[in-house]
Amino acid sequence: MKIYITRQIPDVGIKMLTDKGFEVDINSEDRPLTKEELIEALRKKPYDGVLTLLTDQIDGEVMDACPTAKIFANYAIGFNNFNTEDAKKRNVMLTNTHGGGADRVAEHTWGLILALTCRIVEGDKYMRNGEYQGWDPMLLHGTKLAGKTLGIIGTGRIGADVAHRAKNGFMMNVIYYDIVRNEKIEKDLPAQAGFGATFYSTVEEVLKIADVVSIHVPLTEDTHHLMNETRFNLMKKTAYLVNTSRGPVLDENALVSALQNKIIAGAGLDVYEFEPTLAKGLAELPNVVLTPHIASATDEARLDMARLSAQNIIDVLEGKPAVNSVI
Ligand code: GLV
Numbered sequence: 001m002k003i004y005i006t007r008q009i010p011d012v013g014i015k016m017l018t019d020k021g022f023e024v025d026i027n028s029e030d031r032p033l034t035k036e037e038l039i040e041a042l043r044k045k046p047y048d049g050v051l052t053l054l055t056d057q058i059d060g061e062v063m064d065a066c067p068t069a070k071i072f073a074n075y076a077i078g079f080n081n082f083n084t085e086d087a088k089k090r091n092v093m094l095t096n097t098h099g100g101g102a103d104r105v106a107e108h109t110w111g112l113i114l115a116l117t118c119r120i121v122e123g124d125k126y127m128r129n130g131e132y133q134g135w136d137p138m139l140l141h142g143t144k145l146a147g148k149t150l151g152i153i154g155t156g157r158i159g160a161d162v163a164h165r166a167k168n169g170f171m172m173n174v175i176y177y178d179i180v181r182n183e184k185i186e187k188d189l190p191a192q193a194g195f196g197a198t199f200y201s202t203v204e205e206v207l208k209i210a211d212v213v214s215i216h217v218p219l220t221e222d223t224h225h226l227m228n229e230t231r232f233n234l235m236k237k238t239a240y241l242v243n244t245s246r247g248p249v250l251d252e253n254a255l256v257s258a259l260q261n262k263i264i265a266g267a268g269l270d271v272y273e274f275e276p277t278l279a280k281g282l283a284e285l286p287n288v289v290l291t292p293h294i295a296s297a298t299d300e301a302r303l304d305m306a307r308l309s310a311q312n313i314i315d316v317l318e319g320k321p322a323v324n325s326v327i
Pocket of ligand 1: 054075076077078079101296
């Protein structure tokens with residue numbers, strides 16, 4: 001079997017493939033390939049499987065460059081870079097790394113929430129700039145979380161992990177919106193004494209009530225610009241917004257306006273609409289915390305993702321069902 005990997009991933013995944021006797025070729029450039037380069041690479045050999053990254057746009061044209069490939073296995077939880085319809089038409093399997101790194105993304109989400117509400121980045125800058133003159137009763141007041149309400153949009157594995165930490169770690173009330181009511185999260189986090197997960201049937205209701213809103217939906221046509229000017233306007237002026245899902249779920253220019261006009265208190269982002277470019281004005285705002293799409297960047301998560309993506313390829317090429325099929 002021949003496998004193409006679009007960029008270096010941890011060795012453990014590559015070894016799983018070579019241990020099976022598969023021939024593995026890897027893009028030797030330390031950057032994502034352009035679509036043209038990827039097509040050219042895939043035309044070189046009759047590859048049986050391709051291991052892809054979230055930066056690779058995999059559509060029918062790419063699939064047709066390698067008609068022998070039975071599987072495109074993403075080394076990512078998100079899979080908006082796949083054209084699922086094109087894959088279905090060609091009977092090509094698509095997989096993700098669901099289950100690898102979700103807890104880490106939840107931790108990173110909390111990192112952003114705490115950085116905002118404890119004003120950690122502003123405080124760090126203040127210290128490094130030599131501005132600190134000694135304890136000041138009015139300096140950099142943040143926001144207490146205990147007893148406040150976290151609004152979660154999307155309660156898949158990551159959203160649910162964020163909710164668990166809200167209730168059990170920070171004594172927050174949790175409200176959520178999802179396209180279907182999540183009975184498991186309500187059972188796991190019963191709404192006793194004001195804390196627990198409570199379902200709202202519209203995004204709008206969650207936005208009006210929550211003190212912190214955290215987005216955990218996949219990027220689809222339906223969720224593109226889920227957060228737009230109208231919806232920012234519904235949020236409390238004191239509320240924070242955090243996004244560790246996919247950038248285009250937020251209208252980033254509208255978010256910059258909302259932050260500039262103090263429609264909301266602040267935002268923590270790990271993903272961007274025009275990645276790697278930031279919307280104009282975003283980086284100049286003091287009330288945002290920005291990280292470079294690293295929510296799942298730990299050795300543990302990356303090793304799990306390498307193992308899972310390799311295992312998906314092995315399973316499909318050995319004729320078994322793929323655990324992480326996304327179509
Ligand atoms: C990262 O964004 C991922 O989808 O794994």
